[in-house]
Amino acid sequence: MKFFVDTADTAAIAELNALGLLDGVTTNPSLILKSGRPMDEVIAEICGLVEGPVSAEVVATEAEAMIAEGHKLAGIAPNVAVKVPLTWDGLKACKRLTGEGHMVNVTLCFSAAQALLAAKAGASFISPFVGRLDDLGLDGMAVIRDIRLIYDNYGFETEILAASIRTVNHVIEAARIGADVATVPPGVLKALAQHALTDKGLASFLADWQKTGQKIL
Numbered sequence: 001m002k003f004f005v006d007t008a009d010t011a012a013i014a015e016l017n018a019l020g021l022l023d024g025v026t027t028n029p030s031l032i033l034k035s036g037r038p039m040d041e042v043i044a045e046i047c048g049l050v051e052g053p054v055s056a057e058v059v060a061t062e063a064e065a066m067i068a069e070g071h072k073l074a075g076i077a078p079n080v081a082v083k084v085p086l087t088w089d090g091l092k093a094c095k096r097l098t099g100e101g102h103m104v105n106v107t108l109c110f111s112a113a114q115a116l117l118a119a120k121a122g123a124s125f126i127s128p129f130v131g132r133l134d135d136l137g138l139d140g141m142a143v144i145r146d147i148r149l150i151y152d153n154y155g156f157e158t159e160i161l162a163a164s165i166r167t168v169n170h171v172i173e174a175a176r177i178g179a180d181v182a183t184v185p186p187g188v189l190k191a192l193a194q195h196a197l198t199d200k201g202l203a204s205f206l207a208d209w210q211k212t213g214q215k216i217l
């Protein structure tokens with residue numbers, strides 16, 4: 001499974017990237033707002049830090065305007081993936097932009113039916129939002145499961161990018177299903193390393209080591 005980090009915080013991206021953990025980055029207008037920085041500047045900086053795809057989202061709602069914004073965003077760096085919403089116009093923009101050779105991430109996907117259309121439109125990535133479905137008492141992971149089944153049935157190459165990930169369990173469940181990518185907030189990515197028994201075991205080993213009176217260095 002590939003890990004993307006879902007943030008526009010360049011310090012967090014640099015830290016995770018130094019560990020070799022990152023296969024890409026996703027941003028959205030809310031994350032750009034949170035960064036407090038101009039979008040073109042922050043996307044350029046992220047693209048310089050990370051080799052993999054960096055999603056930058058259009059804000060136009062009409063296909064031709066989305067395509068024009070997509071061209072501008074794709075011009076920032078070769079590893080920009082243009083993010084478009086899963087609307088009828090977004091699908092038109094996806095078809096055109098992928099036809100021109102750009103990577104396209106179709107976002108705000110909440111159903112397998114939407115994901116099927118995105119694959120037909122040639123999307124590089126489909127982003128089903130697991131957490132936002134769970135927030136409504138629905139089963140976000142069931143959508144990932146259905147998309148995996150449908151894409152495999154027909155050999156669609158669109159990568160399933162599990163998004164709106166809120167917990168370690170979301171990551172593990174998406175991996176069990178075979179989502180190609182999980183885009184994960186930095187805090188959840190770090191939480192993957194945590195286990196109470198690791199902390200307890202380490203404390204006990206260190207206490208015993210202290211009693212030996214030895215030093216390694």
Ligand code: G3P
Pocket residue numbers: 006026027028129131132163164165183
């Ligand atoms: O980037 C899209 C997605 O991951 C947003 O997640 O937590 O705002 O639902 P969230």
